[in-house]
Amino acid sequence: MLKRKKISVIGAGFTGSTTAFMLALKELGDVVLLDIPQLENPTKGKALDMLEATPVVGSDVHIIGTSSYEDTANSDLVIITAGMARKPGMSRDDLVTTNANIVRSVTEQVVKFSPNAILLVLSNPVDAMTYVAYKASGFPKNRVIGQAGVLDTARFRTFVAEELSVSVEDVSGFVLGVHGDDMVPLVRYSYVGGIPLEKLLPKDRIDAIVERTRKGGGEIVNLLGNGSAYYAPAASLVQMAEAILKDKRRLLPAIAYLEGEFGYNDLFLGVPCVLGGNGIERIVEIDLLPDEKEALDKSAESVRNAIRVAVGK
Ligand SMILES: NC(=O)c1ccc[n+]([C@@H]2O[C@H](COP(=O)([O-])OP(=O)(O)OC[C@H]3O[C@@H](n4cnc5c(N)ncnc54)[C@H](O)[C@@H]3O)[C@@H](O)[C@H]2O)c1
């Protein structure tokens, strides 16, 4: 008999609860939503509300809310969204010390009960937080992954589709590097219906889209006023979760541990990855032009600085 997957989402705030609901809508597995003991009742309430939507949408999954890690036992996938979100005027790196402590303690609890899980990290600054989760878990590198590139690429695709008045489905591309202002949208590898983007838009328009993508998170933070984006981040987590849980072997940008790839060592950074049942099945190295490599180096340096603060090195 086919066994249902179990997915735990740690942090039941905006991104955590939206992710839990999207996972349930897609029937990817039973969902456990966990937050701190002080928020146990609201977490239970959110989960029950989602469960009561399942008959309407026709999704046969179970969803519970909890503050107890025992309920997360034997999860196949654990998504970590716990931590502070930034407010207008802050950078993601301003969250590093607070969120490193949260991500470290959450990971230690998670791995006690789910030693074979794959960890998918969202908490910011996410490249450094994925490093913290990796060290705290002791898991092999393929089972610790961070989310940034799917979201950053989604923003890029949205802006290109709007500019050209074409379907978002026909725009492809990928954004590598740090999830911050130094991210690297690879214009040269971006296509619209198979046509290179550079043949469809003048350089100044592409530059404007690249800049808007880099600042995409901040644009939403400024509009919301008291928190950060959650619909597109949740959708991005769910796309990665689906690739892993269904062993789809999708080639997506993901934050992966590098041991020599792209010339970096002992670093988590957004790179093209094949995502499947083992988590990161492999990293796909691509040729970069000197200016692209220089931009990726800057990205890597920015992650190294955040890691130094996160782990106190
Ligand atoms: N990587 C990305 O692309 C991306 C995208 C969106 C948000 N984020 C980050 O994700 C994090 C969550 O964002 P959000 O909008 O959901 O914030 P939020 O404030 O709505 O939710 C965070 C939740 O974490 C919980 N939490 C805090 N400490 C905890 C602990 N020790 N154990 C369990 N739960 C704990 C809080 O109680 C809260 O409910 C932030 O750090 C944000 O910057 C990253």
Ligand SMILES: O=C(O)C[C@H](O)C(=O)O
């Ligand atoms: O911008 C943020 O702080 C949240 C997230 O990283 C995003 O890109 O939306």
